[in-house]
Amino acid sequence: MPEHTSDVVVIGGGLIGLATAWQLAVDGLQVTICDPTPGEQTSIVAAGMLAPVTEVEYGEDDLLALNLAGVDAWPAFAARLEEATGLSAGLHQTGTLSVAYDVDDAAELRRLAEYQRNLGLAVEVLSGREARKREPLLANGVSGGVWVPGDHSVDNRQAVTALLRAVEVSGVTVIRQSVSHVITAGTTAIGVQLADGTAVHAAQVIAATGPWSAQLKGVPAELRAPVRPVKGEVLRLRVPEAYRPALKHTVRATARGFSVYLVPRPGGELVVGATSNELGYDTRVLAGGVFALLRDARTVLPVTDELELVETIAGLRPATPDNAPILGPSGLDGLLWATGHYRNGVLLTPITAAIIAETVRTGVLPDLGKPFLRSRFGQF
Numbered sequence: 001m002p003e004h005t006s007d008v009v010v011i012g013g014g015l016i017g018l019a020t021a022w023q024l025a026v027d028g029l030q031v032t033i034c035d036p037t038p039g040e041q042t043s044i045v046a047a048g049m050l051a052p053v054t055e056v057e058y059g060e061d062d063l064l065a066l067n068l069a070g071v072d073a074w075p076a077f078a079a080r081l082e083e084a085t086g087l088s089a090g091l092h093q094t095g096t097l098s099v100a101y102d103v104d105d106a107a108e109l110r111r112l113a114e115y116q117r118n119l120g121l122a123v124e125v126l127s128g129r130e131a132r133k134r135e136p137l138l139a140n141g142v143s144g145g146v147w148v149p150g151d152h153s154v155d156n157r158q159a160v161t162a163l164l165r166a167v168e169v170s171g172v173t174v175i176r177q178s179v180s181h182v183i184t185a186g187t188t189a190i191g192v193q194l195a196d197g198t199a200v201h202a203a204q205v206i207a208a209t210g211p212w213s214a215q216l217k218g219v220p221a222e223l224r225a226p227v228r229p230v231k232g233e234v235l236r237l238r239v240p241e242a243y244r245p246a247l248k249h250t251v252r253a254t255a256r257g258f259s260v261y262l263v264p265r266p267g268g269e270l271v272v273g274a275t276s277n278e279l280g281y282d283t284r285v286l287a288g289g290v291f292a293l294l295r296d297a298r299t300v301l302p303v304t305d306e307l308e309l310v311e312t313i314a315g316l317r318p319a320t321p322d323n324a325p326i327l328g329p330s331g332l333d334g335l336l337w338a339t340g341h342y343r344n345g346v347l348l349t350p351i352t353a354a355i356i357a358e359t360v361r362t363g364v365l366p367d368l369g370k371p372f373l374r375s376r377f378g379q380f
Contacts, residue, residue, distance in 0.1 A: 002197070002198045002199070003198070003199045003200075003201060004032065004173075004175075004198065004199070004200045004201070005200075005201045005202070006030050006031060006032040006173065006200060006201070006202045007024075007029040007030040007031065007202060007203060007204065008021075008024050008029050008030070008031045008032070008202055008203070008204045008205075008206060008360060009031075009032045009033075009034060009191060009192055009200050009202040009204075009205050009206070010024075010031065010032070010033045010034070010206045010208055011034055011035070011179050011182075011192060011205065011206065011207050011208060011209050011216070012033075012034075012035055012207065012208035012209045012210060012212075012339075013033045013034075013035030013037075013038025013039055013174065013208075014035075014038075014039065014041060014042055014043040014160075014208065014210055014345070015039075015043040015156065015159060015160060015163065015345060015346060015349045016208045016210070016338050016339070016341065016345060016348075016349055016352050016353070017033060017035065017038075017206070017208035017338070018033070018038065018039065018160070018163035018164065018166070018167055019077075019163055019349045019350060019352070019353035020206060020208060020338055020352065020353040020356045020357065021033050021167050021172045022163060022166045022167050022170055022172065022353070023353040023354065023356075023357040024356075024357050024360060025167065025170035025171055025172045026170055027357060027360075027361060029360070030171075030173075031167075031171075031172045031173070032172070032173040032174075032175060032200055032202070033167065033172055033173070033174045033175065034175045034177060034178070034179050034192060034194060034200065035174070035175075035176065035177075035178075036176050036177055036178045036195075037176070038164065038174055038176065039160040039161075039163070039164050041210070041315070041316075042210050042211065042315045042316055042317070042318070042345065043156060043159075043160050043345070043346075044156065044157055044160060044313075044315075045232070045234055045313050045314065045315025046156045046234075046315065046345060046346050047153070047156070047234060047261060047263045047271045047273045047274065048090065048153050048154040048155055048156035048159070048263065048271075048346045049096070049151070049152075049153050049250060049261065049263060049346070049347070050070070050071045050074060050151060050152045050153055050154060050346065050347045051096060051148075051151045051250075051252070051347065052064060052067030052068045052070065052071050052150075052151065052347065053096075053116060053121045053122070053123065053148045053150060053151050054096050054098050054146075054148050054151050054252050055067070055343060055344070056112075056115070056116060056119070056121070057323070058115065060323070060324070062324070062371035062372070063323070063324045063371075064119065065368070066324075066325075066348065066351065066368060066369075066371075066372070067344060067347060067348065069351050069368055070344065070347045070348045070349075070350065070351040070352075071150065071151070071152065071347060073350040073351045073354065074091055074152070074154065074347075074350055075091065075093070076350075077089070077349075077350035077353075078090075078091040078154075081159075081162050081163065081166055082162070084165075084166050084169060084170070085162050085165040085166050085169065087158070087161060087162040087165055088155075088158050088162065089154070089158065089159050089162050090154045090155030090156065090157070090158030090159045090162070091152065091154050092152060092153050092154070092155070092265075092266065093152045094152060094153070094248060094249045094250065094264075095147065095148060095149040095150070095151065095152065095249050095250075096147075096148045096151035096152070096153075096249060096250040096251070096252060097126075097131060097134055097135060097145055097146070097147055097148070097249045097250070097251050097252070098145060098146040098148065098251075098252045098253070098254075099131050099135075099138060099142050099144070099145040099146075099251060099252070099253045099254075099300060100142070100143055100144045100145065100253070100254050101139070101141055101142055101143065101253065101254065101255040101256060101299055101300055102141070102143060102255075102256060103143055104257070105143070105144075105254040105255065105256070105257065106128075106143045106144035108254065109144060109145070109146055109254065110125060110144070112146075113125050113146045116146075121148075121150075122148070122149060122150055123146050123147065123148055124146065124147040124148075124149075125144070125145075125146055126144065126145040126146065126147055127144060127145075128141075128142045128143045128144050128145070130145065131144065131145030134147065134248075134249065135247055135248065135249065135251060137243070137246055137247070137301060137302075137303050138251075138300060138301060139299060139300050139301065139302050141299075142253075142300060151250065152250070153250050153263050154346050155265055156346050159346070159349070175194065175198075175200070177194040177195050177196060177198070178194070178195045179192045179193070179194060179195075179216075180192075180193045180194060180195050180197075180217065181193055181216075181217035181218035182205060182207075182216065182217065182218030182219055182332075182335065183199060183201070183218065184218060184332070187332060187333055188332070188333040188334045189205045189218075189219075189330075189332050189333065189334035189335040190202070190203075190334060191205065192205060192218075193218075203334065204334060204336065204360055205334055205335045205336070206335075206336045206337075206338055206356060206360075207219075207225070207330070207335060207336070207337050207338065207339060208338040208339060209225075209339055210227070210316070210318040210339060210341075210345075211227060211228070211229035211230075211281070211316040211317070211318040212227075212229075213225040213227040213318060213326075213337070213339040213340065214226060214227050214228065219330065219332060219335065220331075220332065222379040223330055223331040223332055223374065225320075225326050225330075225337055225339055225340060225374060226320060226321055226377050227318045227319065227320055227326070227339055227340045228278070228318075228319050228320075229278075229280060229281055229316035229317070229318065229319070230276055230277070230278055230316065230317040230318075230319045230342070231275070231276070231277045231278070231279050231282060231283065231314055231315070231316055231317075232273060232274035232275055232276055232277075232314065232315055232316075232317055233273070233274060233275040233285055233286070233289035233290065233293065233312065233313070233314045234271060234272065234273040234274050234293075234312075234313055234314070234315070235271070235272040235273070235290065235293050235294070235297075235309060235311065235312055236269055236270070236271055236272075236309075236310050236311040236312075236313075237269070237270045237271075237272060237304070237307040237308060237309055237310065238268055238269060238270075238307060238308040238310050239264075239268045239269070239270055239307055240268075240306065240307070240308075241268070243303055243306065243307070244268055245264055246264065246270055246301065246303055246307070247262055247264040247270065247301070248264070249264070250262070250263045250264070251300070251301070253296065253299075253300040255296045255299040255300050256299070258292070258295075258296045259296075260272065260273075260293060260296035260297050260300070261273055261274070262297060262300075262301060269310075270307060272293050272294075272297045272304075273293065274293075275289040275292060275293065275314075276317075277289075281316065283314045283315065283316065284314065285312045285313065285314050289314070290312055294309075317342050317343060317345075318339055318340050318341060318342060318345070319340070319342045320340040320342065320377075321377060322376075323342050323343075324340070324342075324371070324372055325338075325339065325340045325341045325342070325344070325348065325352070325372050326338075326339050326340040326372060326373070326374050327352065327355055327356070327365070327369040327372040327373070328355070328356070328359055328365040328369050328370075328372070328373055328374075329359075329365065329373065329374070329375075330374055331374060331375060336356055336359060336360070337374055338352055338356050351368070355368060355369040
């Protein structure tokens with residue numbers, strides 16, 4: 001059986017796996033990524049919102065702290081990535097406007113804003129008129145809003161392209177094969193076996209396996225990551241020159257109880273998302289999902305009717321029972337998890353890479369990562 005040796009092997013070449021591999025290579029380690037289609041799965045579907053404030057949920061204090069650290073890490077991460085590659089990392093620091101369409105939506109938005117303020121987060125409650133002043137093409141029916149200056153966005157596809165280049169120039173070996181199983185010796189992971197039978201031995205294995213984490217073979221059943229796929233459909237629209245910019249900021253909207261977000265890109269693209277369905281590994285784009293997104297988008301942004309629909313795509317979010325990621329030691333020596341980021345994969349890419357890289361260097365998970373150990377779930 002053919003064999004390769006590396007200091008670290010990373011299973012999974014999405015944003016999390018690529019960023020982690022790049023950071024470890026910069027730290028001077030020999031790194032191998034194993035993925036049959038690096039950068040081509042979940043990471044290219046996302047809208048790329050960096051939204052720790054507008055995504056906050058009641059009672060998720062530890063996750064909020066991690067998410068805030070995530071958005072703070074992005075500017076320096078983007079600058080380093082662009083310096084290393086000469087490519088744009090896709091960071092757009094434009095702020096986010098949450099809007100409500102009717103009075104019931106507005107009442108819920110105000111309640112959330114009060115909770116956000118109580119947490120010390122920077123939010124500004126707006127009237128419908130004030131919201132439309134910030135975004136003139138919003139519907140007249142928009143009845144209120146909340147301005148969040150610290151929530152931004154990243155063009156996830158640009159970030160993927162830049163990270164693929166970064167791992168290349170930093171000497172990371174990319175093996176375009178799937179992993180058959182983790183190789184163990186007693187209670188220690190010592191590498192992975194690929195689909196063609198090749199073994200890649202390493203002192204450290206990092207599983208950045210996203211929605212497929214629960215299927216990772218070679219990990220004892222009771223230690224596997226309880227991650228399930230949650231399907232999300234996303235639309236990409238092209239804004240004609242006459243309407244540009246249709247939006248200057250990311251807009252998160254609630255329209256008659258339904259949520260939709262609209263993320264503008266420089267160059268005239270508008271990303272609309274996202275549905276949420278638990279349908280296993282089904283990534284078909286369904287008519288009902290497209291209809292719902294267009295219905296809600298045109299309710300708050302009527303000019304949507306005049307935009308060209310250029311892409312419909314569906315991806316799988318890696319969700320955990322408490323909606324927070326799984327980071328660090330797995331319970332199997334030599335195996336670290338970097339998975340389960342659910343809606344926050346793009347947001348948490350730089351901070352996850354930093355946390356995992358520090359754990360590899362020191363053998364100790366940083367305090368910021370300790371609430372997210374796999375062990376919090378008990379046996380799977």
